Amino acid sequence: MFKLDRKSIIIGTSAIATSALMLSGCMGTTAFGSSSETASAPSKVGVYAIKNKTAIDGGVTYEKANGTEAAYSYNQQSTKGVSFGRTPTANEIKAWDIDALPDGTGLPEGEGSVEEGDELYEEQCAACHGDFGGGGNGYPQLAGGNQDKDENGIVITLKNQRLAPGMDAPKRTIGTYWPKATTLFTYIRDAMPYATPKSLSANETYAITAYLLAQNGVMIDGQEMDEEYVLNAQKLTKVVLANNNGFYPNIDGPTGPADVKAFFADRAKNIGSGTRCMTDCKDPGMDGKTEATVMKIGYEMKDVVPAYSTVRDLPPEVEDKSISKAEKMYNVNCKLCHATDNMGAPAVGDVAAWKEVTAKGVDKVVYNAINGMGGMPAKGGNEDLIPSEVKEIVDFMIESSKPKH
Amino acid sequence: MNKKFNTEESTSVVSRRDFFKRTASVSAVAAASILAPASLLADDENIMHHPKWGTTLGDECNYNPYGFPSKYEHNVVRRTSALMSSAGDMHAAISMTPLHIQKGIITPSGLHFTRTHNGVAHVDPNKYRLMIHGLVEKPIVLTLEQLKRYPSESKILFMECPSNGAAEWKGPQFNSLQFVRGMMSCSEWTGVRLKTILDELGLKPEAKWMLAEGSDGSEMSRTLPIEKVLDDVMIVYGQNGESLRDEQGYPVRLMAPGWEANLCVKWLKRLEFGDKPWYAKEETSKYTALTASGKAIQHFYALETNSIITSPCPEIPWTDLKKGDLVEIEGLAWSGHGTIRGVDISFDGGKNFVEASLKGLVLPKAWTRFSYMYKYEGKPLLLQSRSYDDSDNVQPTVNQEKKVVGVEGVYHRNAIHTWAVNAKGEVSNVQVRS
Numbered sequence: 001m002f003k004l005d006r007k008s009i010i011i012g013t014s015a016i017a018t019s020a021l022m023l024s025g026c027m028g029t030t031a032f033g034s035s036s037e038t039a040s041a042p043s044k045v046g047v048y049a050i051k052n053k054t055a056i057d058g059g060v061t062y063e064k065a066n067g068t069e070a071a072y073s074y075n076q077q078s079t080k081g082v083s084f085g086r087t088p089t090a091n092e093i094k095a096w097d098i099d100a101l102p103d104g105t106g107l108p109e110g111e112g113s114v115e116e117g118d119e120l121y122e123e124q125c126a127a128c129h130g131d132f133g134g135g136g137n138g139y140p141q142l143a144g145g146n147q148d149k150d151e152n153g154i155v156i157t158l159k160n161q162r163l164a165p166g167m168d169a170p171k172r173t174i175g176t177y178w179p180k181a182t183t184l185f186t187y188i189r190d191a192m193p194y195a196t197p198k199s200l201s202a203n204e205t206y207a208i209t210a211y212l213l214a215q216n217g218v219m220i221d222g223q224e225m226d227e228e229y230v231l232n233a234q235k236l237t238k239v240v241l242a243n244n245n246g247f248y249p250n251i252d253g254p255t256g257p258a259d260v261k262a263f264f265a266d267r268a269k270n271i272g273s274g275t276r277c278m279t280d281c282k283d284p285g286m287d288g289k290t291e292a293t294v295m296k297i298g299y300e301m302k303d304v305v306p307a308y309s310t311v312r313d314l315p316p317e318v319e320d321k322s323i324s325k326a327e328k329m330y331n332v333n334c335k336l337c338h339a340t341d342n343m344g345a346p347a348v349g350d351v352a353a354w355k356e357v358t359a360k361g362v363d364k365v366v367y368n369a370i371n372g373m374g375g376m377p378a379k380g381g382n383e384d385l386i387p388s389e390v391k392e393i394v395d396f397m398i399e400s401s402k403p404k405h
Numbered sequence: 406m407n408k409k410f411n412t413e414e415s416t417s418v419v420s421r422r423d424f425f426k427r428t429a430s431v432s433a434v435a436a437a438s439i440l441a442p443a444s445l446l447a448d449d450e451n452i453m454h455h456p457k458w459g460t461t462l463g464d465e466c467n468y469n470p471y472g473f474p475s476k477y478e479h480n481v482v483r484r485t486s487a488l489m490s491s492a493g494d495m496h497a498a499i500s501m502t503p504l505h506i507q508k509g510i511i512t513p514s515g516l517h518f519t520r521t522h523n524g525v526a527h528v529d530p531n532k533y534r535l536m537i538h539g540l541v542e543k544p545i546v547l548t549l550e551q552l553k554r555y556p557s558e559s560k561i562l563f564m565e566c567p568s569n570g571a572a573e574w575k576g577p578q579f580n581s582l583q584f585v586r587g588m589m590s591c592s593e594w595t596g597v598r599l600k601t602i603l604d605e606l607g608l609k610p611e612a613k614w615m616l617a618e619g620s621d622g623s624e625m626s627r628t629l630p631i632e633k634v635l636d637d638v639m640i641v642y643g644q645n646g647e648s649l650r651d652e653q654g655y656p657v658r659l660m661a662p663g664w665e666a667n668l669c670v671k672w673l674k675r676l677e678f679g680d681k682p683w684y685a686k687e688e689t690s691k692y693t694a695l696t697a698s699g700k701a702i703q704h705f706y707a708l709e710t711n712s713i714i715t716s717p718c719p720e721i722p723w724t725d726l727k728k729g730d731l732v733e734i735e736g737l738a739w740s741g742h743g744t745i746r747g748v749d750i751s752f753d754g755g756k757n758f759v760e761a762s763l764k765g766l767v768l769p770k771a772w773t774r775f776s777y778m779y780k781y782e783g784k785p786l787l788l789q790s791r792s793y794d795d796s797d798n799v800q801p802t803v804n805q806e807k808k809v810v811g812v813e814g815v816y817h818r819n820a821i822h823t824w825a826v827n828a829k830g831e832v833s834n835v836q837v838r839s
Contacts, residue, residue: 046746046795047767053796056632057707059663059742060796062769070744070769072560083605084554085547088536092546096536096675099616099626102684128492138492150699159699161811162575170695170813177701180684187686190624194496197523197622247693247703251682257613257630260704267798271702271709271817272809274791274799278749278758283804283839292804294754294787294825295836297577301584304486308581310505310720315479336496 047071056257058264058271098190102180104237111232112207114214114225120204121211123375124193127343133174133215137342143215145171147242155243165298175216179247181239185209195336196381206231213239326396329389333380338397344375346401354401362398366391474513481506483516484583488572496524497623499566501587504713504737505720510561510765510772512590514645519652520566520588522687523622526672530656535640539616539678542607549642549656555597558639560662561771563739565589565708567665567692567816574812577834582718585822585834589739591772594660595643599676600635608635612678616685617659620674626685627668627692629661631678633706637662640673663741663770664706665816667692697811707741710800711819712748712775712792723830726781734761734777738792741770746795748775754787754823754837755802761790786826787837803838 048070049063062070100106121133128139135141146157158177160170171177174184189205191197200208210231218225220235249263250256267273283292302308323331330338330348337345346353357365370390372378379385385393474481483500490498502518519525530549538544569588572578579585608631615634619625629638639660642649649655654671661668667687682688682704693701714736717723726732738745745767749758761777775790793799803820810817825835 046744048744048769048795050743050795055636056630057664057742058796059707059740059794059798061636071766072558074558075556079556079601080604082555082601084551085545088538088544088546092536093538093544097538097677099618099677099683101679101681103681139494140491154699156699158695158701159697161697161813163812170699172690172695174690177690177695179689183684183686183689191523191622191686194523194622197624246700247689248700249702249704251704256682257632260630261632264707267709268809270809271705272801272806273709274793274801274805274821276749276791276793276799279756281756281758283755283802283837292754292837292839294823295576295838296825297580297834299578300580301486301488301572301578302580303488304484304581304584306480306482306484308484308583308720309480311480312477314476336494 054261054265056261056264058261058267098186100182100186102182102237104182104233107182107185107233107236108202109233110202110206111230112203112205112210113228113230114207114210115227116204117207117209117211117214118227120200120208124200125208127337127375128194133212141171141173142212143173143175145173145176147176147217149242153245155246158243158246173216174212175218175242177243177246178241179244181209181213181218181236181241184212185236188212196377199377199381206236209236324396326392329385330393330396333382333385334393334397337375337380348397348400351401351403354398358398362394365398366394369394481516483518484587486584497522499568499588501583502590503583504587504589504715505582505718507715510591510737510774511645512592514592514647514650514653517564517590517592517644517650517653518566518588520666521621521623521652522625525652526621527651528620528656528672533656535657535673535675537602537606537676537678539676540609540612540680541603541678542609543605545602545606552597552640552657553642555601557595557643558598559593559595559643560639561591561593561766561768562660562662563589563591563708563741563770563772564666564669565739565741567667567705567708569708570818570822571815573836574814574818576838577836580719580834582713582715582720586713589666591739592644593646594639594641596639596641596657596660599638599640602640603635608678611680613680614678614682616675616677616679616683617668617670617673618675618677619654619670619672621672625667625670625672625687626683627670627688628682628685628704629668629706630704633661633664661706663708663743665692665708668706692816694810694814694816696809696814702810702814702817705817708739709817709819710738710740710742710745710792710794710796710798712736712738712745712790712800713822714750714788714790714824717788717826717830717832718824719832719834722832723781723826726783726830728781728783730781732779732781734779734788736761736775736790738763738773738775738790739771740792740794740796740798742796742798743794744769745773746793748793749791750775750777751789751791752786755789755791755821758789758791781830783828783830785828787835788824788826789821789837791821803836807838 050060051063052061055061067073067076128137129142130136133143148156150156155176158170160168162169185205188208189200210225210229214225218239220238250259263270337343338348341347341350346357370379370387379390481503483502485498485500487493500519502512502516533549535547535552566588569586613631615629615631617627617629640657641660642657644653649658657673658671659669659673688703693703694705695701714734716735734750738748745763747763748761750761751758761775763773764776765774767773791800800819800821806820823835823837824832826832
């Protein structure tokens, strides 16, 4: 094995010619023969002393001894007995420990039907995720895709690879891709609806979960989920989604962590790894005969914000952008839904829409903004707003939606 | 306005400059580089005149109690694209660090890339609580001040979104270093080694996994294996000498060195120890890498060894060079598996490589700079860099990676990157692949 002598690279000759002169031959297919590392002690392949060459992620961990750990020095005095904070109360743990596991541990009491879920979904989710979870508005699609499996139990369309333009993408929806239905429940309860997360009750969450599972054609205990189907914790735990076995390495059971470690230990096979060839390299991904081609950008993505620039000049004078308190509150609490009519809200600036809204009288409109109506959450979902602030915002919205002269 | 010298001497100098301005057919810059008698060069106005900043009183010493970059640096900013979001909605989106400007290995906190799933939360530090419970003998709840009472540790570590480069699985898309690799940054992070706290809480032997949960609207949560937790995981509150920025999870985030930034949960609220993994949304629907087999890799933790040439790049090309100029090729290498051992550079798209030098600090799981002095010849090049680390991990070619995982995996792309340099010194993003 060669050892490159850096000093003998003569700067000034062509770098490519230099490489051909200095390096004779390829290092072969193994990444490193550790035997060739004659200069290094076995525990020290690189700069720092290694403790473990097979950490769970396939990487190394470093020796922590005699006041150093890799590049860092540390205080060797004992930290035993360092303890701050307090024991949480049982109620505090109960308030925060609401996660749920695939086996159902942690799921709350409650129930909801597909039909109730349908109504809630239409009101609170469809604007972004599309009718029936079908997507189409640029937000994630929640239902659809083909769940048919091949003889090995693999969802066939997940094997789609777009190796050329025009080919179909694998479709990753709840029905085709998600492994566990409990994830759907906790995610909706904790993170959706997007602008007002954590506003759904357990019953409402069961209902919406039921609706989305039904839209994905899920059966529970061999039973189809029709409009009347009522979902609860026990039934949710029984759901087996199509792609339940579609993930590796195994993480479940007593061998989970060891299985993960074994998987990442074999990087070349499992995640792809390179070889340190130095001259006349043949790309092992190819057949050894075909030349690799240089693929250029077909369609350049230039739609970036702010636009590209490396100029060093004074920034353009910006006009005074100070805005009213009402506008600020609007930006934070309402703009997400009211900037356009995508979500069925009257868009600010849409003269006709606001003419219609205010026809019922401003007081009634303010009342609706405070108390909610249809897809409009009470106070836009921010309980902290006081009624007079909501009124200020509504005035601003109305004012900004008058015809401009 | 520039104030002119008013001595006789300098007036004569100025008039000579004016003469050359009128007669010289080449620009001052070009003229300066031609080997000609000094007297034939046009004089540079910036030398011949006192600048405004030298003839006026500057700002008071603490005019900005918290400093800003120079106004002239206003284009050095994070950038984003509707492509990095749902429907152009920038609350669940990504912004990229301007790597082309970045020198050294520390990203200014304000330029650290951002990824949010429900907007940037603004946490009141007085109301902040961290709960650690589950399979521990002694559950605990901490305020921010109490957390900061534990012995602290500071480490320089990169942070990378596993989608870094995800737009490029099927081919090159962006002609920009910032968008090709900008979903990463490197900072000095300060906090508490989680093991220090756990030693006191007493982890039960059945504990195999840890749930980390954020307090933002998305309640971002992820499962980590205990082995990592007891190795180098930290709870951090400091970044580059100050508190975390809101965008980085102020006041507290998890730091799993070398692992997916998504696992480094921001606005950290709760750590629960359990005997089973949780299957959170961000470790099932997302952050799993679908391979050509139709199955997906889950719990894909470490970012593999990777590198990119940062100079030249599309934003800062070699168009100002002339044949014979000796110029530095510079770049960044990093590995979540360990420490970078070296980087090789190719000029011909990967047929032949030469060894580059590492420079500066070479730290585990941190950005590492590499450098190679090159004599510019105005010839087209296919520039590549390939890193390797002390876990015997070598950066794969596009084909080597594609062969094992296909092109639909989204996450963990670390194939060797290629910049094409043309005869004019312009740089563009290409891929060498079959």
